[in-house]
Amino acid sequence: MRRSTGRTACALGAVLLLGAAAGPAAAGEGPEPPPVEEESVRAFLDRRVPELLEEFDVPGAAVSVVAGGGQVFAQGYGVADLETEEPVDAEETAFPTASVAKSFTALTVLRLVEEGGLDLHADVNGYLPEHLRLDDAYPGDPVTLHHLLTHTAGLEEAVAGTAVSDYAEEYTAERLREVPEPDRIEPPGRFTAYSNYGYDLLGAVAEEAEGKPFADIARERVFAPLGMDGSAFVDGAAAAERFSVPTLYRMTAEGNAPDRSPVLAAEPAGGAFAPVTDMSRFMLALLGGGELDGERVLPAGAVEAMLERQAANDPRLTGSGYGTWERSAGSPRAVGHGGDLGGLHTEYALVPEEGVGVYVAVNGDGDGDDPINDMRALVVQEFLAEFTGDGEDAEGGGGAPSEAAGDGPGRYTGTYVTTRASKSDASALKVALDQVSVVADGGGALRTESPVLPERRWLPVEPGLYREDGGNGGTLAFIEEDGEVAGLGFDENPTQAYQRVPWYGQPNLHLAAVGAALLVMASLLMWPLAGAVRRLRGKRPAAPRGSRPALLAAGLTAAVCAGFAAFFCYLVVRMEVLEVLLFSGSPLLTVPLAAAVPAAVCSVAAIVPAWRRGWWSALGRVHYSAVALASAVFLAFAALYGLVWAPALS
Template identity: 45%
Template sequence: MPVFLSRSAPLGLALAAALVLAPAAASAEPAAPPPPSLGLTRESAEEFVDQRVPELLERHGAPGVVVSVVGDGAPLASAAHGTADLSTGTPLDPEVHGIPTASVAKSFTAVAVLQLAERGEVDLHEDVNTYLPEDLRVPDTHEGQPVTLHHLLTHSPGFDERTEMDDPEDAGSQRGLTEFLRDNTPDRVFPPGRFTAYSNYGTGLAGFVVQEVSGVPFEEYVERNVFAPLGMDGTRFGQLHEETDLVTGHRPDGSPVPYPHIPLVPAGAAVTTDDDMARFMLALLGGGELDGERVLGPDWTGAMLDRQFEVHPDTTAMGYGAYEHRRGTPRTVGHGGDLDGLHTGYLVVPEIDAGVFVAVNGDDAGPDAGDNPFHDLRFAVLNAFADTFAPAGDDGTGGERTDAADTGAYTGSYVTTRRSTSGSARIVTLFDNVTVRDAGDGSLRVRGAIMPEEHWLPVGNDVFETADGGERLAFVVEDGRAVAVYLEANPTSGYDRVPVWGSAGVHLGAVAVSLLLLLSGAVQLRRPGGAVRTAAAVSAGLTALACLTGVGLVVYAVTDLNRLQEWLLSGSAALSLPLGLAVPLTLVTAGFAVTAWVRGWWGPVRRVHYSLLPVAALAVVAVGAQYGLVWPFA
């Protein structure tokens, strides 16, 4: 998922990232108490931010990092290291440079919604359409199963992905919250409460409810009722490209990234400071109160951080505008955020009254940089904090490893629940998918873009873990068969089962065979003979070229995720135009194939070969259409 999308989607897209917190390594030993931790004091917190964090920055190679730590009801330490803007060499200074929150802002929006619920102005379990004007109401796709604010705050309404952004340089194209919500009503892919599927639209809709019910513009409501009472003077919702003195986001090559116009303001368009995030974490740890000012009652604050939606009892779960960072005790809860070239996250540990916030203004480029978004500098800092001050013990949900009774119940193909049902954004499912195979010894082989390991061992209750016990997969099983699988690192989205013919592996195999056939046709027909037969050869050649160009551009985009993200968010036809042109060319080539049989062109073998060319092109186009890659239907 990016974008303020989660990076749990195809490594940069919705792989613009989860806005998800990756777990620290959890113990695999049963019923063990939490191991000893380094006591969190002002001195140990300062040592962490001044020594450990710079070490991680050097290894990951990001431009800069800001971190703040709280504990025992007070700020303990904060620091900034590195550069705010590589092009100027300006040192990163949190007193000068504002920090875009990305999806950390969802926690602010959740507090606003819970305030209304606490006052009885909304019911979290009432049909959300009760609070919406007619032109913004959620369609009744699943009769008798309305979407509620509870679903919106836990990413479980079942919406398809809608995260378009606007060009910051084109004022005419920039949409407001109401306009975007009205014109981009998402499809309801799943019944509400079925699975989690990360939804920026859902949080945007929840923010609109705040505006509609309170009668105050969303940004103004949160300023008055959340930020001002907590003394968060440097925090506000608004468009990032209109702000000055923000840190600059950077790609791995060091190039700067302009901030987009974000229509779904409540989902990620906010600016903060390290000191303000410290105050926000202290309020959450203080039961909704800070310095005598209360923004939320203790019960409602507890509800925000509690397990409000779980897909499996033995893995991480969703709170309201927050989610668990890992399994085990002590519990760590928070939220992450991603924009192109900027990554943020916070977590609080209520049991030890502690919290940490981190912001990184660039993608990793050092020796520890990798393709998995769960391993970036932001997560490295969060995990290091948890491992140092709140190492995880077992919560009793795992037990000893066992033999899986029937691994066949889990094997198959799964695609991300966070997916679009229209447009070129459907390409996300082409590489954000998981394949599960029986390893032959009671364990599983699992492959996927963000899978940390391939080999997974059973621990019972449809849960598997890595050999070191550091990560878990939990399967949702119905009637003896898995229907979905979730990686413990990301409770905000999972993977639901698809039939064999719907798997990316089958689609890619079909495309590979078809392209080979099209290439062979281009070679065989280079000496056609006669004007009409020459036209037939040219038609076949152009059809092959269109298909090869279309597939080639997809391959190029996958190898340059920033380019892919740019094309998808801008609505570019670069990915869909070649296969769009292949459609009429395929029809013309098919016409020539019929003519070849009627008029007896060439020998039988060559006629069969030529006839297979439009079939092969049709297969490529059909697969492209599955992923929204055929213009103008994309």
């Protein structure tokens, strides 16, 4: 599957949170929802969807709604292609599903479990080909299918080398061999951390068990039984030949432009295509407990496992089923899955208690200011609020906020970073953006601040549980281990947690240290300036024996570090370029600073002879030492965030 620039800025920001689930609707009581019937649904969607298409400047969309055991509405809006003006057709236009495909993958694996070929709680290495087996990083605590299905395997989110240039490469477990294996960075089950690689491993498990391509297994176990004739796991080139596929559009300064994002090189995590009418059949099968058109098409146990909660960062928060995420845990409870590619956003949501489901797909990023509440998300949220009262009783554990509740905010203050992190490549940069600072805000309240999330104030409900003050009724819960606060989670995003870090692990501190190091290295400009002044005065610049190589090494290191810093600032502005470099594993992100390491080592080593031999004045030696050490600090933090290539890590 592809990543959108906006969301892969994701690769670096909270938008990566999005590929999974939208937040719950605002709590509150209102009038009785209208019946979910064609007339009322059409009146609502025929008014709201065109309004949002115009507001967000999105080319096209398709929506389907199911209720009462049947499809009550399916409609295309806008165009599938701006150049040809081909309209979106609910039955014919096969949108990429993006991460919604994970629900298909989960169902495929669960059917194999039901057939007795797989065990959800056995070591997954027993089902994988040798070249894909995971390291035994935590002896006695293996990764299982359960962990992969719930994104709790503890795998890092490394993206370098996971992309290809286009959709033409078909997925196979052999192709997955070429994708760098992510490290296991947490014990399985400790935290939730959304993992595309984990679902690709599920596809490899299915291939190993059945001895055939995953696309064929999914067709036999999911698409064929459900009558989803226009759906398939297929590469983009083949999809364009078999189906009517919409053009995907990213928003540029000039307006909508066809997306050219990198393509993730595997199918199970997000490589399916489906028209919204096929998605209606999928939703009906889940809401029907495996029955469709009066016949049993899926095992009841597999459907139950998808719709029931299987894991959560905290019992008081929303969590995950197998291949699904909870939108809200109150009454009525809603579950589903979303997906995001460059220029495409999809989501389905089911309310099992009421037998209602909605699916939305759009073929443009749009120009909205809020990356979380994009057009796709708003259609789903507003539909559920209108027809189901989603989120009216979303409080879960605990009661109303109370300033007297809780056990003191000081216990929870600090910095927390995303668990969806990398330790081995440049996508480690994500933690610098996706972090949350928790500070006390008086009266027992807390305030959360983040580079990518809005500032919010929270009131205590009970120890470790807070509700948003004056917001959308969100919930914040702190995760404890052995009596200590280990992390936190938000109920609107069950796809990841935030892990508490000590003071020296705070990304803001690292950024400040890097900035200070750059300023010190920039002071090197005083050296040639001082030499020029001495020349103008007729004095020959002093050059103690052996000092020139030291000066050259320090100057070269500083120049490379400053040049890379300028290059990276450009990439932050041009996120689409950074996205390509990240997913392709480009050496431009790691080799330049690696080339500076030998010079930095030499400049630091030269500090000793500089002082022992009395090079320059005392002030000159202090300045040289500061510059050499600043370059070491810059490179050390760059290496921490995966920006320094090392053979052992490649």
